[in-house]
Amino acid sequence: MLEADLVVIGAGPAGMSASRTAAEAGLTVVLLDEQLRAGGQIYREVENAAPVRGDILGADFVDGLSLVRALEHPNITHVKGAVVWQIEDRTTVAYSINGVASFVIGKRLLIATGALERPMPVAGWTLPGVMTVGAAQILIKQSGMVLDKAVLAGCGPLLYLTAAQMCRAGARPLALVETQSMADLFFSLRHGLGAIRGWRDLAKGLGLLAELRRAGVKRYTGATAIAIDGETSVEALRFRTNGQEHRLECATVLLHHGVVPNTQAALSIGAAHEWREQQRAFAPITDEWGGTPIDEVFIAGDGAGVGGAVVAALAGEISACQVACGLGAITDEQRDKAAGPLRRRLRRELAIRPFLDRAYPPYAEAVSPADDTIVCRCEEVTAGAIRRFARLGCIGPNQAKAFGRLGMGPCQGRCCGLTVTELLASENARSPDQTGYYRIRPPIKPVTLQEMASVAEEGEQEITRET
Amino acid sequence: MKTASSVRRLQTPEQLVSIQFAGAEVKVREGGNLAAELLAAGVSPFRETPVSGAPRNPYCMMGACFDCLVEIDGVARQACMTEVVAGMTISRHSAVRESDNA
Ligand SMILES: Cc1cc2nc3c(=O)[nH]c(=O)nc-3n(C[C@H](O)[C@H](O)[C@H](O)COP(=O)(O)OP(=O)(O)OC[C@H]3O[C@@H](n4cnc5c(N)ncnc54)[C@H](O)[C@@H]3O)c2cc1C
Numbered sequence: 001m002l003e004a005d006l007v008v009i010g011a012g013p014a015g016m017s018a019s020r021t022a023a024e025a026g027l028t029v030v031l032l033d034e035q036l037r038a039g040g041q042i043y044r045e046v047e048n049a050a051p052v053r054g055d056i057l058g059a060d061f062v063d064g065l066s067l068v069r070a071l072e073h074p075n076i077t078h079v080k081g082a083v084v085w086q087i088e089d090r091t092t093v094a095y096s097i098n099g100v101a102s103f104v105i106g107k108r109l110l111i112a113t114g115a116l117e118r119p120m121p122v123a124g125w126t127l128p129g130v131m132t133v134g135a136a137q138i139l140i141k142q143s144g145m146v147l148d149k150a151v152l153a154g155c156g157p158l159l160y161l162t163a164a165q166m167c168r169a170g171a172r173p174l175a176l177v178e179t180q181s182m183a184d185l186f187f188s189l190r191h192g193l194g195a196i197r198g199w200r201d202l203a204k205g206l207g208l209l210a211e212l213r214r215a216g217v218k219r220y221t222g223a224t225a226i227a228i229d230g231e232t233s234v235e236a237l238r239f240r241t242n243g244q245e246h247r248l249e250c251a252t253v254l255l256h257h258g259v260v261p262n263t264q265a266a267l268s269i270g271a272a273h274e275w276r277e278q279q280r281a282f283a284p285i286t287d288e289w290g291g292t293p294i295d296e297v298f299i300a301g302d303g304a305g306v307g308g309a310v311v312a313a314l315a316g317e318i319s320a321c322q323v324a325c326g327l328g329a330i331t332d333e334q335r336d337k338a339a340g341p342l343r344r345r346l347r348r349e350l351a352i353r354p355f356l357d358r359a360y361p362p363y364a365e366a367v368s369p370a371d372d373t374i375v376c377r378c379e380e381v382t383a384g385a386i387r388r389f390a391r392l393g394c395i396g397p398n399q400a401k402a403f404g405r406l407g408m409g410p411c412q413g414r415c416c417g418l419t420v421t422e423l424l425a426s427e428n429a430r431s432p433d434q435t436g437y438y439r440i441r442p443p444i445k446p447v448t449l450q451e452m453a454s455v456a457e458e459g460e461q462e463i464t465r466e467t
Numbered sequence: 468m469k470t471a472s473s474v475r476r477l478q479t480p481e482q483l484v485s486i487q488f489a490g491a492e493v494k495v496r497e498g499g500n501l502a503a504e505l506l507a508a509g510v511s512p513f514r515e516t517p518v519s520g521a522p523r524n525p526y527c528m529m530g531a532c533f534d535c536l537v538e539i540d541g542v543a544r545q546a547c548m549t550e551v552v553a554g555m556t557i558s559r560h561s562a563v564r565e566s567d568n569a
């Protein structure tokens with residue numbers, strides 16, 4: 001068993017910067033991540049990939065090296081490949097490495113588990129050969145592999161970035177099939193001021209688009225009626241633009257329409273969440289320090305509301321300041337002096353978000369899929385079945401479990417939860433907040449009985465030793 | 468089982484090792500990500516769903532979807548969260564409903 005002043009779950013930008021800040025303030029930190037190397041989603045595998053594929057992945061990726069190197073601090077213990085499956089008594093965290101379980105007790109806990117790609121249920125999305133855009137990017141970063149004959153479908157900045165990275169790696173996508181419309185872009189300009197303040201991001205986005213144009217990647221916008229054809233694997237992507245039907249033959253379809261907070265760990269300890277209409281997702285309710293109503297528990301980064309990597313790193317530092325202050329390592333004045341400039345940068349970085357949210361809204365037909373589209377990948381429950389549950393009196397996702405095993409498969413709703421909430425809310429004419437989300441119970445990752453038993457034993461031994 | 472893979476390595480690895488997948492020998496890179504390596508070797512499908520027997524392959528590559536579930540020495544594991552060790556014996560995840568676990 002380990003002990004630390006601060007336990008951090010997630011070695012992405014939020015968790016890494018929080019760990020460093022806390023360590024510099026004199027706190028001991030245990031940083032857990034199920035990945036074998038630090039970086040999180042954006043900087044995944046950066047230490048290995050930057051030297052060999054830095055040119056493909058870009059400068060923003062290589063930037064992550066400094067955060068990873070900053071983890072080399074005597075106060076930081078980075079436990080690699082540690083899958084967290086339970087949080088108990090507020091700050092006791094159970095995890096497994098290669099099927100061997102242990103736990104760590106902290107005085108404070110920071111949940112920095114980042115984001116997940118928003119589920120994008122469309123006809124045929126369970127076929128082999130369909131992956132997420134993020135998955136294609138992970139293949140490049142982690143394994144140095146590319147997907148050939150690919151079509152990217154959906155919307156958002158990650159679509160452009162990954163397509164550009166694929167081009168640089170010599171795997172030019174066949175096409176980008178984008179779901180946002182001219183109207184979305186038009187209305188997003190109402191947030192023009194914010195967009196201008198976030199001009200650096202905007203310029204990067206435009207740069208990527210120019211790069212895709214130069215590479216000769218075909219782009220369709222305002223796509224609807226997206227469906228994937230294939231018997232045992234992907235054969236083609238069908239869609240409609242401007243009243244015209246298209247069918248693109250391809251070997252791979254990559255789906256993406258934004259990222260949403262990964263709320264699994266926070267929900268499992270009963271932290272209160274609220275629906276954020278702008279981001280069309282649930283996020284935990286936190287204070288200006290990332291603090292939750294559970295005094296010892298903090299949440300930072302995309303898991304607290306999607307803001308991107310820079311925001312995540314800043315939020316991690318801000319939380320760490322409060323943790324250090326609460327444990328008496330720094331004074332209130334020191335905390336506020338450190339947090340002031342961080343908050344100003346945070347506001348600047350967040351300025352572009354309303355523009356992005358409006359310019360690239362989730363694909364409407366994946367938020368409310370056609371009746372025969374599978375929504376729950378694990379138990380193969382369709383949108384039509386979920387609508388039928390609603391007509392039979394099902395008002396929330398937890399009831400839906402009893403109706404059709406929804407969310408009871410191994411992914412525990414990570415791939416269907418938001419869609420189920422939206423479908424039930426719309427069918428019952430209630431708000432997503434009224435409809436709610438799956439109740440998440442530990443273990444949040446599957447563990448064997450043996451693993452659980454071994455941790456219980458370890459716990460008992462600790463108690464006997466203490467008495 | 469094998470299909471023409473659309474997954475391509477940017478660099479040819481110096482050396483490949485053998486592992487077993489569903490009784491067949493597969494050549495992969497030691498220490499590589501198991502899901503990626505199996506995809507590059509052309510393995511498809513990884514598993515069939517317990518409900519309808521539909522074929523599934525890795526979808527998210529980040530531990531969220533569980534479509535990459537395989538059995539390694541009898542234990543269900545997410546291939547996308549596992550590193551290749553030479554000589555691994557992998558079988559298709561048996562069609563037991565995972566939710567009946569623990
Ligand atoms: C697939 C994907 C790709 C992305 N690529 C980019 C990109 O290229 N550029 C960009 O600007 N933004 C990208 N994003 C957006 C990204 O969310 C943010 O930019 C940034 O990574 C958020 O930082 P974070 O620290 O909040 O979380 P993350 O970077 O997501 O880090 C969270 C960490 O928590 C770990 N974790 C989660 N659950 C557990 C658990 N139960 N046990 C142990 N560890 C756990 C994860 O392994 C992960 O390393 C991507 C998002 C996704 C989902």
Ligand code: FES
Nearest residue numbers: 528532533535547
């Ligand atoms: S591919 Fe989704 S969990 Fe492994």
